[in-house]
Amino acid sequence: MKPWVQYLDEFKSLSERVLSLEYAQALIHWDMNTGAPKKGMGDKAKMLGTLGGESVKLLTSPKMNELLEILEAHKESLEPNDYQHVKHTRKRYDQMMKIPPKEYEEYLALCAEANQVWEEAKTESNFNLFAPYLKKIVEALRNFIVYRGSQEDHPYNTLLDDYEEGMTVEKLDIFFNTLRERIVPLVHKIREKSQPECSFLAEKYPILKQKEFSDFIAKYIGYDFDAGMIKESMHPFTLGFGPNDVRITTHYHENNLMSAIFSTIHEGGHAIYEQQVSQNLAGTLLAEGTSMGIHESQSRMFENLFGRSLAFWKPIYAKTQEYFPTLSNFTLEQFYKGINITKPSLIRIEADELTYSLHVMVRYDLEKALFSGACEVEDLPELWNKKMEEYLGVTPENDSVGVLQDVHWGSGLFGYFPSYALGNAYASQFFNTMNKEFSVFDELEKGDFTKIKEWLKKHIHQFGKTKKPEEILIEATGEGLNPNHFAEYLEKKFTSLYNL
Amino acid sequence: MKPWVQYLDEFKSLSERVLSLEYAQALIHWDMNTGAPKKGMGDKAKMLGTLGGESVKLLTSPKMNELLEILEAHKESLEPNDYQHVKHTRKRYDQMMKIPPKEYEEYLALCAEANQVWEEAKTESNFNLFAPYLKKIVEALRNFIVYRGSQEDHPYNTLLDDYEEGMTVEKLDIFFNTLRERIVPLVHKIREKSQPECSFLAEKYPILKQKEFSDFIAKYIGYDFDAGMIKESMHPFTLGFGPNDVRITTHYHENNLMSAIFSTIHEGGHAIYEQQVSQNLAGTLLAEGTSMGIHESQSRMFENLFGRSLAFWKPIYAKTQEYFPTLSNFTLEQFYKGINITKPSLIRIEADELTYSLHVMVRYDLEKALFSGACEVEDLPELWNKKMEEYLGVTPENDSVGVLQDVHWGSGLFGYFPSYALGNAYASQFFNTMNKEFSVFDELEKGDFTKIKEWLKKHIHQFGKTKKPEEILIEATGEGLNPNHFAEYLEKKFTSLYNL
Secondary structure (H helix, E strand, C coil): CHHHHHHHHHHHHHHHHHHHHHHHHHHHHHHHHCCCHHHHHCCCCCCCCHHHHHHHHHCCHHHHHHHHHHHHHHHCCCCCCHHHHHHHHHHHHHHHHHCCHHHHHHHHHHHHHHHHHHHHHHCCCHHHHHHHHHHHHHHHHHHHHHHCCCCCCHHHHHHHHHHHCCCCCCHHHHHHHHHHHHHHHHHHHCCCCCCCCCHHHHHCHHHHCCCCCHHHHHHCCCCCCHCCCCCEECCCCCEEECCEEEEEEEECCCCHHHHHHHHHHHHHHHHHHHHHCCCHHHHCCCCCCCCCCHHHHHHHHHHHHCCCCCCHHHHHHHHHHHCCHHHHHHHHHHHHHCCCCCCCCCCCHHHCCCCCCHHHHHHHHHHHHHHHHHCHHHHHHHHHHHHHHHHHHCCCCHHCCCCCCCHEEEHHCCCCCCCHHHHHHHHHHHHHHHHHHHCHHHHHHCCCCCHHHHHHHHHCCHHHHHHHHHHHHHHCCCCCCCCHHHHHHHHHHHHCCCCC | CCCHCCCCHHHHHHHHHHHHHHHHHHHHHHHHHHHCHHHHHHHHHHHHHHHHHHHHHHCCHHHHHHHHHHHHHCCHHHHHHHHHHHHHHHHHHHHHHHCHHHHHHHHHHHHHHHHHHHHHHHHHHHHHHHHHHHHHHHHHHHHHHHHHHHCCCCCHHHHHHHHCCCHHHHHHHHHHHHHHHHHHHHHHCCCCCCCCCCCHHEEEEEEEHHHHHHHHHHHHHCCHHHHHHHHHHHHCCCCEEECCEEEEEEEECCCHHHHHHHHHHHHHHHHHHHCCHHHHCCCCCCCCCCCHHHHHHHHHHHHHHCCHHHHHHHHHHHHHHCHHHHHCCCCCCHHHCCCCCCCCCCCCHHHCCCHHHHHHHHHHHHHHHHHHCCHHHHHHHHHHHHHHHHCCCCCCCHHHHHHCCCCCHHHHHHHHCCHHHHHHHHHHHHHHHHHHCCCCCHHHHHHHHHHHHHHHHCCCHHHCCCCCCCHHHHHHHCCCCCCHHHHHHHHHHHHHHCCC
């Protein structure tokens, strides 16, 4: 028999094959979204399916299971990163293997169909069209939860765990209760106040200048162009191939400068996270962000805690005015107030920093109810509208701008939404800890991201997937998820902005 | 037992997996050459290696062999395209399987090393540095020829066949003898004549304008931007993913406008070939050009027979002058003479239409001698210089601009060069046949590529790899390779240009 360390090499080599296939899929995705010729789209989609099959085949091969079993039997002898690599791969293996392949294939086909029906239903604002498909998706997921059988407390926990390992209904209830108690009243209070002058938000700004400014601002916050690039796509996203190549996209609207600026800073935050993953993890399945929530904490820290602060713009507002002469008619203070305007609205992706998490809370309440059995798909539109009224004081005039607005559910993405709000909460918690070591706003006013990036690398980025989200949070901040940081931050910021 | 047609489906599905892996490698190649971030290059190169391993593994799997055997036993019942698909795949399978895998792996590693040494040797103009590696490559290839054992007439035929199926020393000798007898004297005669005024060739032209003109000219000749795109890379190339996505690159030099223009037309010719492959072949291994030589015939037909003709520029010269006002000081006639200047030079890739094939002839003579055993690697520099003097009347002052100039040999590409010259010969032969049906120059003067593209599609492009190069040539033109077409074309064109 071979010495067991040889199996470690075999495992690494097999993982590297899985990773190469996954990166190839990512590159096709990148290509399709950044200008691939339209006639080739069908062929590319087919390629994605084929390569997806290849990577799953390797990931779930008997050989992989055999190697994992041998290495698990020697886990005390493994280096910490190798141990995490094995553990993470086992988790992915189990996720795939516990569901009967035929059912999973049918589920994927169902989602593909549901997605198309959702588009139609949204256009026609007709929930009844979409409901039968959504019912089937929910049913399938309920079955998968039973197959996977690991989370006994609450069925929804299994889905939460897919996007945020260790996250539970119990923890999220505490989190969202805090928002319900402290942020909902704040939103309602601000509705009665008048809004600041912000006509510059609606002006036209040349696309070419916006592109140049995107490059400038990405570089300014510390995005490394030698390990990435910015292109344009319909919807902004970040795509990483390990720390040495993390790409971002932005979308430019002539009449919405802020969209491009804050998209770039947001995606830049995601990208800096992955660019700062340890080089030791490059070429392994661990070379990416640990979870959706921690990822979102980095993008939102850059976008909101940094990017929507006065300190951030102080050193570069003059330069920004050079790029966009229209802004010369507005003071820095006016600019700051303008980019922080808050107003309850119907659409999540257009929501501001204060109201955003309440949109997520609506979805959380509904998803939790669906998977506990407290409600069924047909109840969703009514519940949605009731919650929107309660949290935000607005009621959708139709389902197209209500329960049908998001792409997620038709793609089977249940359990995903909470990570958007968690990101905000984590961000504030990290920010407060960092602030104990040095004044973050002082660094921003100096226009120097060195210390900030170093802190983030040391406490969060370098680990990639070798630590679970909660481990990172506790080791970095000394406590688990504590929603008070986020609530206090919002209260302080918006009380001051709106003179409450 | 299953009905045999089910095996056809299995074969198609397995081939599609091979193809998806090959396209993924092509996309990585595209990405690396059109702006991928530099820090990620090492990871990408590794990915290429891994995915290359995956595709070879599938191509040479026992399953593939089993399916091929079953289908070969039913070849009479196969549709013609399916039959060609099986045949082509069998050929690729055999190419890989007849060489012991370990030797092939060692050979790939040798080439990778030799390539680096070649770069160094070229920089230092030191052939002795490169010679030991080249010797090993030649030795390996000589062994592979024996393993593959199919070509009994001349060992070099095995290598020729890899790039131009059915090509032999016998046929090429006739071809190159014609060039030696008719083109070499012509070149020597022109050396005594004075050159036309062509100072515009050395002027500076803004890169941005060159890019715009590249897009214009590609579209003008019929390149479909909905099934492709143009980007910039160090060296121009064409890369296809089946007929629905065929991309080209150009390189822009401020002080060499003609380089970008004729690169774009050349690559455009390659690309139009693949864009016009039958949609029935999309998603199969047959959806590309049939051979290097036929491919090159299309690029060179567009570049030289069309692009360097007076008729081509007549309808667009005024527009070209708008793009590049410097040209307003030159008449169409002067422009035409300038882009057709011929002058013997040392470097193949900078050679003009008349002398280009003589550079190839030098390499052909040497490769043939190497594989017949008539010479050894150490004889190459002296032989090279002797041939250059004989054919072109110039002698390299050192090996860097002589025997070391090309990347090919250090990458194991022996048998490849002749296809460059064959492309020229095929192009003239196709052109003359097309001209019997309609006046090509009349169409060019109208600025209308419809008929031309239709003819090429009907007789060449649509077939992809379902027909061998010689089949295409004979069916389209009524005869096999006939070098007189090319020789006559050159004689006529350059006799007139230089008033001989």
